[in-house]
Amino acid sequence: MPPTHVLIPGGTRGIGAAISAAFLALHPSTHVTTLSRNPPSSSDPRLKHLAFDISAPTWSALLKSIPPPDVLVNAAGVTHASLLLRTEEDVLDAVLDTNLRGTMVACKEVGKAMVSAGRGRGAGRGCIVNVSSLLGVRGGRGAAVYAASKAGVIGLTRALALELGPSGVRVNCIVPGYVETRMTADMGPETKKGILSKIPLGRFGRPEEIAEAAVFLATNQYANNCVINLDGGLSAGI
Template identity: 35%
Template sequence: MELKDKVVLITGSSRGIGAATALAFAKAGSKVILNARHELPTELTDQLDALGADYQFIAGDMADPAVVADFATQAWEAYGHIDVLVNNAGITRDKLLVGMKLTDFDAVLNVNLRGPFMLIQALIKKFNKQRSGSIINLASVVGLHGNAGQANYAASKGGIVGLTKTIAQEGALRGIRCNAIAPGMIKSDMTDVLSDKVKEQLLTKIPLRRLGQVDEVAQAAVFLAQNEYVTGQVIVVDGGMTM
């Protein structure tokens, strides 16, 4: 699929992987709809402006059903259609299972799994009508093999994998594709706070011996949007950690 002038909606796109994905699609000539709970940082808008990007921003909390329904309508009306949806918004509330509160579990599931479900459900009839649409969900390697202290996060991302494959099956006859990306250890605000000792331990588990870059995850999203014969897949971007 040629990405020039295609409309791409990316949730949780104010920083990190989401922001990098927005910039990657903007560089490809797409019209980009960004989303976050708060305003976009000036650094990101400056980068988009420097690219001459055609973009809009719609604030919204993807955990709130009423907000998601209104957000979906606003996003579709922004350009009259949507070609690519990237469900990137996500949070963590890490604790060992013995100390994890139900509120910690629910908060993560609500944003990371229920949010994408609600947004896809709100847009699926429109995708069906236009007989096209590429949906890209952000999973995680944690959703594939689990991780101590992340029962809620792992459950949400494992759920994303199942949701992705189901939507791929349901949408195929209408020309709707659905794939997921499972990033590994990506350099971000979360990894920046880790001690050098912890980083060294993590690198021993990664064959490429380095953390990934947000741009490398964004490139996978661009690939999945472009290739019209790929659906129901989980693309792992982790430097070989889960081989």
């Protein structure tokens, strides 16, 4: 059975928007709720959007206002290019609050609701998919805070796979490399050329390819503690 309700923080732009579209295309009975400050471009009647700050402590009220989710996909993320020694603490807080703390609180509150509702028992349908980043595995100059936040998401995923698995709630993670989004659109041509030369497939990924992995992890009933690199082979050279 396909999921009936998918909750996607950060589901209106880039990879998140592609994930929303992929779940809506999965089955006519699947509904999606996106959480973001930015409105979605889709007008699909099965898509509900709520303006929501995932770092704010309002999850309890939110979950009372929507159907119980079968699937949570944490796709919200912000980045800031700066050497750590030059990073202002308000920037540090903003990146960690969205990328790590926001993801952690979402997992806590939605995971609690899934366990309480008995989601996943027997059929194992309850699932959380976290979106990390290759920088969380390999690091990167000028990306210390972002890399740390995304590394934390991988650690969170592995711990929750153990904690929630016995209740039938599966927890998995996608680790994208360079993907054609706004984050990579601003790269200079020489920078992009240098990165492409290190990717065995010779191109950046497409958001739709990341979305396909999210659907797979959410629907494969034996997928738990999966951490999937989608980087065109870039990490093979690390």
